[in-house]
Amino acid sequence: MKGRSSLVVGNWKMNGSLALAENWAKEFAALWRQAAPAAEAGLCVPSVFLDRLVRSLRAEGLEAVEPGAEDVSVREGSGAFTGEVSASMLRDAGARLCIVGHSERRTLFGESNASVVLKVKALAAQGIRPIVCVGETREEREAGRTSEVILAQVRAVLGGCGIESLAGGAFAYEPLWAIGSGAAASLEQIEPVHAAIRAALCEADAGASEKVRVLYGGSVKPANAAAILALPHVDGALVGGASLKAESFYGICACG
Numbered sequence: 136m137k138g139r140s141s142l143v144v145g146n147w148k149m150n151g152s153l154a155l156a157e158n159w160a161k162e163f164a165a166l167w168r169q170a171a172p173a174a175e176a177g178l179c180v181p182s183v184f185l186d187r188l189v190r191s192l193r194a195e196g197l198e199a200v201e202p203g204a205e206d207v208s209v210r211e212g213s214g215a216f217t218g219e220v221s222a223s224m225l226r227d228a229g230a231r232l233c234i235v236g237h238s239e240r241r242t243l244f245g246e247s248n249a250s251v252v253l254k255v256k257a258l259a260a261q262g263i264r265p266i267v268c269v270g271e272t273r274e275e276r277e278a279g280r281t282s283e284v285i286l287a288q289v290r291a292v293l294g295g296c297g298i299e300s301l302a303g304g305a306f307a308y309e310p311l312w313a314i315g316s317g318a319a320a321s322l323e324q325i326e327p328v329h330a331a332i333r334a335a336l337c338e339a340d341a342g343a344s345e346k347v348r349v350l351y352g353g354s355v356k357p358a359n360a361a362a363i364l365a366l367p368h369v370d371g372a373l374v375g376g377a378s379l380k381a382e383s384f385y386g387i388c389a390c391g
């Protein structure tokens with residue numbers, strides 16, 4: 136998808152507050168008014184903060200920043216599913232993006248490729264763009280299994296929900312060993328995985344490259360973003376820790 140601007144999406148994880156959502160929008164807007172960043176920007180927050188984020192972005196005239204959620208229920212519609220938040224509820228609250236299958240959900244909360252497929256379908260039905268995370272553990276990389284693991288995850292999602300459900304969304308390649316470590320994967324490690332994901336997309340649909348971005352995630356910060364975003368097959372970034380500070384996140388978006 137190179138040729139279009141990058142997409143940089145923040146992921147607050149289980150961090151933040153209503154006050155941070157409001158202040159973040161104010162601070163990001165002040166920077167944006169000095170110079171609109173090169174990249175398209177999105178910010179995924181805990182769903183209880185979504186409405187405040189949406190209102191705060193709107194109040195600052197920052198409609199271009201896409202608000203998003205970090206997870207969604209596999210269940211569509213409504214019903215007796217205590218604690219679940221459906222895609223239609225997220226849309227009602229203003230979500231335009233949603234992270235699916237983050238490695239923290241896969242390893243800590245039993246997320247599977249099958250549930251990722253159901254979630255992507257539920258989001259597509261509501262017009263919310265999915266950001267589907269895939270990634271290998273350090274052990275898998277050291278065993279030379281990176282491509283096998285990543286392509287199995289990508290193909291399971293592509294085969295299960297089809298390219299149209301993913302259209303406008305992205306796969307995010309996030310090596311588990313790089314997330315939150317402070318040290319991103321090297322450019323030499325990132326590029327071949329992104330090329331392989333893009334090849335799998337094209338295998339599924341010749342036009343897929345135009346429809347689905349491939350983002351990199353794992354310790355992206357202002358200091359390393361320019362080099363990562365310049366890689367031929369990298370269409371943007373998924374940013375955890377550095378997205379909590381509007382200034383750092385803006386610094387990454389400015390590299391897009």
Ligand code: PEP
Nearest residue numbers: 314315352353354375376
């Ligand atoms: C993430 O959680 O998706 C992530 C990439 O985190 P960090 O940027 O903090 O490594």
